[in-house]
Amino acid sequence: MFGLLDKIGTTAAAIAGLVIGAAVTFAVLSLYDSWIDDPAVAKAAREGFVVASEKTALQGQVDEMKRQFKIAEAAAASDRARAEAANKEADDAWAKYEAAVAADTGDDGCRVSADDLEWLRKSRPTPGGSVN
Numbered sequence: 001m002f003g004l005l006d007k008i009g010t011t012a013a014a015i016a017g018l019v020i021g022a023a024v025t026f027a028v029l030s031l032y033d034s035w036i037d038d039p040a041v042a043k044a045a046r047e048g049f050v051v052a053s054e055k056t057a058l059q060g061q062v063d064e065m066k067r068q069f070k071i072a073e074a075a076a077a078s079d080r081a082r083a084e085a086a087n088k089e090a091d092d093a094w095a096k097y098e099a100a101v102a103a104d105t106g107d108d109g110c111r112v113s114a115d116d117l118e119w120l121r122k123s124r125p126t127p128g129g130s131v132n
Contacts, residue, residue, distance in 0.1 A: 101120070
């Protein structure tokens with residue numbers, strides 16, 4: 001009978017040793033995971049997130065600058081077209097005025113000579129400039 005108890009005791013001790021060994025191994029691996037591995041993984045994930053979010057923010061700024069540049073370019077083109085139209089209109093008005101002065105043959109006491117016309121041409125303000 002003692003032989004049977006010895007075999008059962010030895011088997012129970014071996015099983016208890018395996019269970020305790022497995023529990024200690026699980027505890028050590030859990031501590032390693034929570035103290036060493038998890039912080040390293042979290043740090044690596046945050047580093048990648050920061051870089052990605054900075055890239056996204058910078059891309060948004062670049063897109064906004066491109067949009068504003070296109071708007072400014074369109075406004076400048078519109079302003080150039082209006083300035084050209086205004087210059088053409090001013091040139092037409094000036095030509096009409098010069099023609100009216102040259103055609104003035106009436107005897108109203110005011111005589112315009114070729115020198116007067118030359119002086120008018122020289123004193124005409126240039127577009128964007130001042131009177132000479």
